[in-house]
Amino acid sequence: MSSQLYARYVPPSKKKTPAIAPEATETATPIPSAVSPPPPVTRHDASSSYARYIPPSKTKTKSQPAVLLPESNEGRESPSAAKRKREDVIPAEQKPKKSRKSSERKESRLPSPEPMDVDKPDTSSDENSASANAPSKKTNVEDSDTDLEADKKHKKVLEKREKSLRKAEKFAKKAAKKSKDEGEPEEIEAAPEEPAEIHDLVPLPQPEPKPELPAQPATASLPPWLATPIRVSPTATASFSELGIEEDVEKSLQSKGFKEAFAVQAAVLPLVLPGPKQQPGDVLVQAATGSGKTLSYVLPMIQDISKSTTTRLRGLIVMPTRELVAQAQEVCETCAIAYGGSRKRARIGTAVGNHALKVEQAALMDQEMRYDPQRYKEHQRKLDAKWESSDVETDGEDDMLCDDESFPTLLDHVLEPTPKVDILICTPGRLVDHLKSTPGFSLEYVKWLVVDEADKLLGQSFQQWLETVMGSFKPASRQSPLRKIILSATMTRDIGQLNSLRLQRPKFVMLEGDAGRDGDEADQTSQAHVLPSLLVESTIKIENDGDKPIYLLELLKSKIMTPRKDSSKANSTSSDDTSSDDDSDDDTSSDDDSSESSASDASDTSSDDDDSTSSEDDSSDEESTKTSNVPLAKTTEHSPRGVLIFTKSNETAVRLGRLLALMEPAYATSIGTLTSTTRNSARKAALNAFLAGKLSILVASDLVSRGLDLPNLAHVVNYDIPTSVTSYVHRVGRTARAGKEGFAWTLLGSTEARWFWHEIARSAAIERPSKNKVGRLNMDAKTFNDEVKERYAEALEKLGQEASVTKRKDKSVV
């Protein structure tokens, strides 16, 4: 039993128990296990001392308040962390003992384990010997008494041990507190480690969450010049003389109908014309369709060129279609005449590919005889060499002999190609053709480059036209700067595309839609495409897609082909109607009133006023009835008239034009078509007939959706919906031009309404004049009279027959 106690008091790990005197361990080790030790009854004090110094591991864990906290966490730590902690714990345990002087003194008075161990055998041997000499019976009784007594004493010893442990615990606590208060250096050193241990228990410290950045405006990624345009109010018009245009030129312009400069012209002209507001660098212009962008670049270009004396190619205008080239040519000629009085009259040329290249070359380039003996000799040498090396009978002989360069007519003179035009207006493909194959054609002297409908042209990689053209300019210098003017109603913000224009010190001029916007609102709308301020938009829901031509015919009859007494009646949709309809995507509901009205009475269902208006239109007003089938061509010269109907393809345009003529023979002579498959001469003829008032209905593909200027065009109809916001903006922009009013109608098939309302009608990408919303015109198919339906069926049949005849003809030709 005593051996057990000893074993408990002297654990084998001596290194970890430095509190034990070395002698004690030395003595404890050699205790022979065979020797039965005397009962430790008389040595209880000593056992308590042992207990205090070398507590068993369990007790120790419980009785270390100063270090308990970290120890209790061991189970959750990694093994290495636990080991580190144990090493830390032991000195912490010892330190309080060192600081406890009174405790030390008391302990020093206590017998060390060593003398106890030494005494014990002695005493026990005495007792053993005494008991050995006693009679055996008595000895047995005495033994049992002694055992009981020993047990009691042992209990006492254990109690004392517990007591002393508690005391030691108290001391340890006090000492720890004291040394903390005194700021003992070791304690202070150890202190910072404690929180490190505790941190293992709590979630790992995380980095501070980054505050969310405020949402960036759409313009944030743009370069400053593009993000902060020069905003121009649509009302900021000015007289030409105010802008530095000479008086005679102004007069000439006024005689052509240009009374004063439109807002976009008033903003751009001062930037590029010589004067106090002139600024170096390139100019980008975004302004609504029909706002007068063409004059804003033609005027300064012609003014500059008219100052020169020689003819050189100084101005280059690139446009996407032939029609636009022809239009720009007209404006250029007007301005050239205006400036032509006492100055050089600028010569304008075009290149669009409607003639053979040779014909165009002859129109653009001249051959000039120039005295140059050196080059003459060189030519002669080359010519001789050719004669010597070539076989006289080769096929190329004739060409060589006919080479103009080979036949200078004068001695020491050479023929040199020189440009015939100061300004070339062209499509990109044809321009590249001339750069590659027209002798002497170069962009060396070009001072003005205009790219109109820029977003469309920059998106075209046809023949890599832009790289070819940009690489053909002479590097700009102070003496001969190249100024670029880039325009569109739907200007791209694609900086990659714009960079390919190699812009120098660019400025961005933007014509606002309304009376101007400030701050955030302006930021939001800065990338939106602006619609003309007097444009009125409406939609017509088609119940059955197969009846679409009937809806179109009814629309033509009721709203478009009748002369209007009051323009506001052409579109009876009101903003009230629009806003109420806005709540639903599908325009399926129709008022009872409207369903009762006849299709030809097609009118707004939601406005009483409008109903009355329509009844007024359809009343027995004889004049109105009589003229209902007569195109608007014969109305006053300047009042808006006619309709341009957009379809999704060339084929649809041709078919629809014919179908309309079959359904309503009265319209047959008023219908023309404009498609890319129509011959150029036929396209020109159709446009001219429309402008002359001979045609009132033009059915077209998207070919003419951009830039085409049909002054006074009253209506645009999207028979097939456009494929994009940009396409819609350009299509409807064929009307309501130059400050005039116009009407855009969009027929919506059953699957198209949702897309249209989301992407076009309510899109933030389109900026409409503040009061204008897209309206709805309700037409009820049930009210279409049977005669119309019959005629439609017959027209379809006829169309089918015509198509099969054409096919047969085509086959027989093949």
Ligand SMILES: Nc1ncnc2c1ncn2[C@@H]1O[C@H](COP(=O)(O)OP(=O)(O)OP(=O)(O)O)[C@@H](O)[C@H]1O
């Ligand atoms: N100062 C002016 N006074 C009167 N009419 C003008 C003036 N400037 C231009 N116009 C007329 O306005 C119409 C539209 O001009 P223009 O074709 O230049 O518009 P645009 O902005 O280029 O349109 P789009 O983007 O559709 O090509 C033309 O008929 C033109 O003759």
